[in-house]
Amino acid sequence: MSDSPDGVRPYTIRLELVDRPGELLRALAPIADNGGNLLSIFHERGNVTPRGQIPVEVDLEATPEQFDAIVDGLREAEITVIQAGAERYSEEVTVILVGHLVDTDLSNTLSTVQESTGASVQALSLSAPEGTEAESSARLGLATHSGEIDTVLADIREIAAEKGLQVIEPLTGGDAE
Amino acid sequence: MRLAIVGAGAVGTAVAELAGEYGHTVTGLADSSSGVVDGDGIDVDAALERKRSEGAVGANAPDDVLHGPYEVLVEATPTTLGDAEPGFGHVRTALDRDRHAVLANKGPVAERYGDVRALEAESAGDVLFEATVGGAIPVLSTIADVGADNVSAVRGVLNGTANFVLSRMAAEGLSYEHVLAEAQDLGVAEADPSFDVEGTDAALKCVIVSNVLAEDDREYTLADAEVSGIRELPASALDLATEAGQTIRLIGEVSGGDVRVGPRLVPEHGTLAVGGTRNIVQLETAHAGRLNISGRGAGGPETASAVLADVGRLGE
Numbered sequence: 469m470s471d472s473p474d475g476v477r478p479y480t481i482r483l484e485l486v487d488r489p490g491e492l493l494r495a496l497a498p499i500a501d502n503g504g505n506l507l508s509i510f511h512e513r514g515n516v517t518p519r520g521q522i523p524v525e526v527d528l529e530a531t532p533e534q535f536d537a538i539v540d541g542l543r544e545a546e547i548t549v550i551q552a553g554a555e556r557y558s559e560e561v562t563v564i565l566v567g568h569l570v571d572t573d574l575s576n577t578l579s580t581v582q583e584s585t586g587a588s589v590q591a592l593s594l595s596a597p598e599g600t601e602a603e604s605s606a607r608l609g610l611a612t613h614s615g616e617i618d619t620v621l622a623d624i625r626e627i628a629a630e631k632g633l634q635v636i637e638p639l640t641g642g643d644a645e
Numbered sequence: 646m647r648l649a650i651v652g653a654g655a656v657g658t659a660v661a662e663l664a665g666e667y668g669h670t671v672t673g674l675a676d677s678s679s680g681v682v683d684g685d686g687i688d689v690d691a692a693l694e695r696k697r698s699e700g701a702v703g704a705n706a707p708d709d710v711l712h713g714p715y716e717v718l719v720e721a722t723p724t725t726l727g728d729a730e731p732g733f734g735h736v737r738t739a740l741d742r743d744r745h746a747v748l749a750n751k752g753p754v755a756e757r758y759g760d761v762r763a764l765e766a767e768s769a770g771d772v773l774f775e776a777t778v779g780g781a782i783p784v785l786s787t788i789a790d791v792g793a794d795n796v797s798a799v800r801g802v803l804n805g806t807a808n809f810v811l812s813r814m815a816a817e818g819l820s821y822e823h824v825l826a827e828a829q830d831l832g833v834a835e836a837d838p839s840f841d842v843e844g845t846d847a848a849l850k851c852v853i854v855s856n857v858l859a860e861d862d863r864e865y866t867l868a869d870a871e872v873s874g875i876r877e878l879p880a881s882a883l884d885l886a887t888e889a890g891q892t893i894r895l896i897g898e899v900s901g902g903d904v905r906v907g908p909r910l911v912p913e914h915g916t917l918a919v920g921g922t923r924n925i926v927q928l929e930t931a932h933a934g935r936l937n938i939s940g941r942g943a944g945g946p947e948t949a950s951a952v953l954a955d956v957g958r959l960g961e
Contacts, residue, residue, distance in 0.1 A: 562889055562910060566882050593888065595881035603877075607885040634873065636882060638910040639800065639896055639917065 475531045478507070482550040483542070484521035491547075492524065498541025504530040521548065560590070561610050561617050561640075563624060567633035570600040577631060578608070585623040587612040646960055647684075649673030649710050651735050652721030653693075653702055656749045656776070659945035660719050660952050661689045667953045669717075673710035674702050677722070680710040711738045717956050721749040724849065726867060729756045736761060740768035747955040748774040749948055755849040758856040759864040773955035778850045779803060781947035782940045784926050785857055786954070791930050793858050798900035798929040803850045805922030805942045806834045806841035807875050807895040811908075812920045815883045815892050821876070833922055843874035844895060844906040851897040851904045858899065870904040878908060886910055892918050900929075 485491040492511060499506055507527040515523060530538060542549050569577070578589050591609030596602070612620045621637050628635045646669050650657045653676035664671050670686040681692045681703025692702040711718070718739035722732050729752030736753050739746040741764075748754060753761050754774050765772045778784045779801075788796055802808050806828060813824040825842070828834035840846050848870040855865040875895050886893050889910075894917060896909040911917045916937050919925045924942030929935055941947040 562891065564882050564885055564893075564910065566879060593885055595885050597881055598879075603879050605879055605882040605885050607889060609889075634878075634908075636886075636893055636908050636910055638891070639898070 476505075476529050477532070478527065478529050479535050480551075481526045481528070481539070481542070483524045483526065484517055484519070484548040484550055485524055487516070487520065487522055494545060495524065495542065495547050496526070498538050498545060499526070499528055499530075502530070502537040502541060503534045504528045504538050523550075559612050559615075559617055561587075561612055561620065562638055563608050563610065563621070564636040565606045565608065565628060565633050566636065567603055567628075567631070568601075569594065569604045569606050569633065570596065572631040572633065574606065577627065577633070580627050581608070581610070581624060584627065585610075585612075585620045586616070587620045646670070646717050646956060647672040647686075647715045648717050648719055648956065649675075649682075649713055649715035650719040650721060651675045651707065651710060652719075652723070652750070653696060654721065654723065655945035656948045656952065657719065657721035658693060659949035660721060660749075661693070663946065663949050663953060664956075665689075667957065669953070669956060672715050673713045675705075675707035675710035676702050677707065679703055680705040680707045682709050682713040684714040711735060712742075715744060717745045717747055717959060719747050719749070719952055719956070720753070721952070724751040724755075724846075726752060726756055726845075729753045733757055733760070736772065737764055740764045740770050740772070743769035745770040745959045746772045747776075747952055747959070748772065749776040749952055751777045751846075751849045751853060754856065755852045756866050758853075758866075759861075762861060771959060773958060774853065775955045776948045776951035778853050779924050779926055779938075780805075780940070780942040780944060781950055782924060782926055782938050782942060783951070783954070784854065784938065786958075787928065787936065787938060788854070788857055791928065791933060791936070793860050795931040795933070796858055796928055797931065798898070799851075799854050799858070799926065800896060800898040800900070800917070801926035802894055802917060802919055802924050803847040803897045803926070803942060804841050804844075804895055805924060806838060807844070807847070808919065808924070809833050809922045810842065811875060811878075811883070811893055811895065814878070814880055815887060816920075818880060818884065820880050821878055839876075842876045844872040844897075845874075847895060847897040848872045848904065848906040851899050851906060854899050855902075855904050859902075863902070865904060870906060872905075873907040875908050887913065894918060 510525040512523045587610040590611050593607040596604035648671050673682045679701035681687050682705050696702045720735050732750040733753045736746045775785045810824045852865045891910045892913045893908050897906045925939040927937050
């Protein structure tokens with residue numbers, strides 16, 4: 469969905485570097501060598517791991533093939549790769565909730581959605597033209613982990629059912645793409 | 646072929662009127678309380694005129710039509726749930742007599758598919774039911790052509806009344822009650838619209854598709870479908886959808902053994918966001934990619950054309 473036509477997508481890599489000069493530059497070389505596009509580096513100099521290493525988080529863009537080559541390149545250079553994967557939240561999904569949203573504690577609904585689905589509520593629009601005591605509608609923009617949309621939607625259905633709310637889900641897999 | 650038509654509503658009447666054009670002879674026509682039978686062909690116009698003026702299509706009983714001369718029984722009585730009677734009994738009578746049955750009535754193939762198939766297996770007659778799904782749209786024959794094994798999912802807009810209500814609400818910002826009343830004035834919605842707006846009608850169509858796709862490995866009924874309708878949907882929900890470039894449609898979905906019908910968000914200008922009473926069916930296929938078929942999902946002559954296409958297939 470958010471993939472560009474050439475398959476470039478965002479990735480985050482967590483590394484642990486030995487505390488010596490030139491290590492950061494050495495860690496970035498495989499990214500440049502394999503055609504990745506470096507987006508940001510978070511170098512936690514003040515936060516040394518129990519193993520005496522410095523955690524570094526690198527955000528980059530690459531095709532899946534380039535990304536695999538980058539991770540291989542890092543491992544060949546004997547750089548500790550803690551986590552390498554797609555960006556934490558890589559898919560967006562919109563749902564509309566309908567019902568007595570205010571009476572059923574909308575903020576509790578939202579926090580329950582965040583806590584039990586692992587999705588992040590990024591946007592909220594509430595429409596209550598008849599006043600907050602009547603039925604109203606809310607549109608939620610959710611960011612989810614890659615491939616988890618179906619489970620997130622199933623969880624939301626359950627939360628909504630408990631509160632007597634109706635969920636209008638997106639049609640995933642249909643002409644939504 | 647000689648056709649006996651049971652059910653003299655919009656579809657049954659249209660089949661009777663169009664049958665001659667398709668090279669068939671109507672040898673019987675029945676409504677719920679009367680019938681007319683003639684082995685050489687009934688006078689369709691006279692029977693329909695008599696129904697209008699006297700409330701009866703002829704001097705015979707409906708049963709005389711069922712047991713009369715025909716090769717194909719066209720079952721066009723109203724859809725009923727549960728035991729699917731009297732439609733199911735009509736199909737049984739035809740098959741017991743080794744005659745074919747063509748259904749426009751969803752009940753028997755949605756609620757008692759296994760029983761229908763068992764009767765068909767014992768009979769020299771065949772059962773076809775293209776008209777039960779998507780009116781004029783050739784959904785089941787497309788599935789048959791593509792091969793049920795090659796179809797991984799079917800989804801779409803399968804109820805024109807619900808689609809009319811949703812598209813008018815979105816376009817005009819009107820309330821559900823307002824648009825429903827308008828639809829009733831236009832004859833798009835029935836006086837009791839429950840079957841349409843609660844999703845039952847779309848669910849029955851999805852159940853029939855599921856039965857066809859399962860190829861007798863599993864039988865589906867309405868009880869297997871997860872159904873929610875559009876009754877009382879607030880206009881604010883459609884407004885919020887529009888703001889995000891989306892709209893809401895009552896979508897039926899058959900995929901991975903699940904049957905679901907409910908209001909869903911679809912792209913506002915996407916393929917599935919058909920307007921008015923239009924229906925659309927989208928098939929995901931193994932080798933042919935995605936197929937979209939759109940058209941009129943209801944109406945007398947439209948649905949009759951699907952019935953007569955089935956009759957044509959039986960003659961092959």
